[in-house]
Amino acid sequence: MNTEKVIAQAKAWLGCNEYDGSFRQIIDVYNSIGTGIPMDYSWPWCACFVSWVADQAGYIEKKIIPKFSGCQNGIDWFKAMGQWKDKGFIPKAGDIIFFDWAYDGMDGKGDHTSIVEKVENGIVYTIEGNSGDKVCSTGLPITPQVLVSPL
Numbered sequence: 247m248n249t250e251k252v253i254a255q256a257k258a259w260l261g262c263n264e265y266d267g268s269f270r271q272i273i274d275v276y277n278s279i280g281t282g283i284p285m286d287y288s289w290p291w292c293a294c295f296v297s298w299v300a301d302q303a304g305y306i307e308k309k310i311i312p313k314f315s316g317c318q319n320g321i322d323w324f325k326a327m328g329q330w331k332d333k334g335f336i337p338k339a340g341d342i343i344f345f346d347w348a349y350d351g352m353d354g355k356g357d358h359t360s361i362v363e364k365v366e367n368g369i370v371y372t373i374e375g376n377s378g379d380k381v382c383s384t385g386l387p388i389t390p391q392v393l394v395s396p397l
Contacts, residue, residue, distance in 0.1 A: 249340035256299045256361050256373040256381075263380035272298050272375060279306060279313050292359050293317055295375025296342055299361060317344055317356030336388065337362045337370055345386075360384075 262268045270287055276294045277284045279301050285294050293314050300311035314320040321344055324330045337343050344356035360374030363383065371385045 252299060252303045252340050252361065253363055253373065255302050256295075256363075257383075259295075259375075259381045260373070260383065261380060262375075265379065269375070269380070272381075275301070276313070276315070282313055283315065285315050289315070290376055291315075292374055292376040293320055295381060296320070296359050296361060298375075311342065317359050320344070320359060321356045337365060339364050343370065343372060 259272065262272065269291065272295055273285045273287055273291060276291075276298050279297070285291065293316055297306065297311070297313045297315070300306050301313070305311040306313050312320065312323040314323060320342070321330070324342070339362055341362040343360055343362050345358040345360075346355060347357040358374070358377075360372035360377070363371045363373055365371070365388070368388055369385045370388050371383060373381065373383055375381050377384060
């Protein structure tokens with residue numbers, strides 16, 4: 247599956263949310279993918295969304311992207327596979343991006359993850375799960391807290 251199809255797959259779930267329970271479909275599919283600790287509906291699910299989209303693209307089966315439910319688990323895998331770019335790398339459409347938020351002191355650990363839709367004029371536009379308790383599109387400046395795993 248190409249980048250455009252991955253982004254289209256992610257966009258198809260825009261609006262899926264916790265309020266009406268539609269996000270549970272993502273958790274249920276995630277839990278059906280291979281092994282690992284099953285996700286609970288009460289857990290943060292941004293990484294689960296990224297894994298679910300990766301699975302739909304065939305990337306988990308091909309071992310291009312791991313099944314991961316926590317940001318740090320994903321970061322560790324991407325680093326071990328040599329697919330990691332540190333802060334300062336400019337992502338491209340289809341990349342998996344991790345954010346290290348300032349609220350916890352920018353400790354070098356991933357606090358949130360999403361799929362890059364595009365980058366324009368220093369803004370990275372993403373599609374992400376569990377942002378405001380839903381799947382949504384956002385745009386944020388590329389800053390020192392951006393960590394990237396390019397595909």
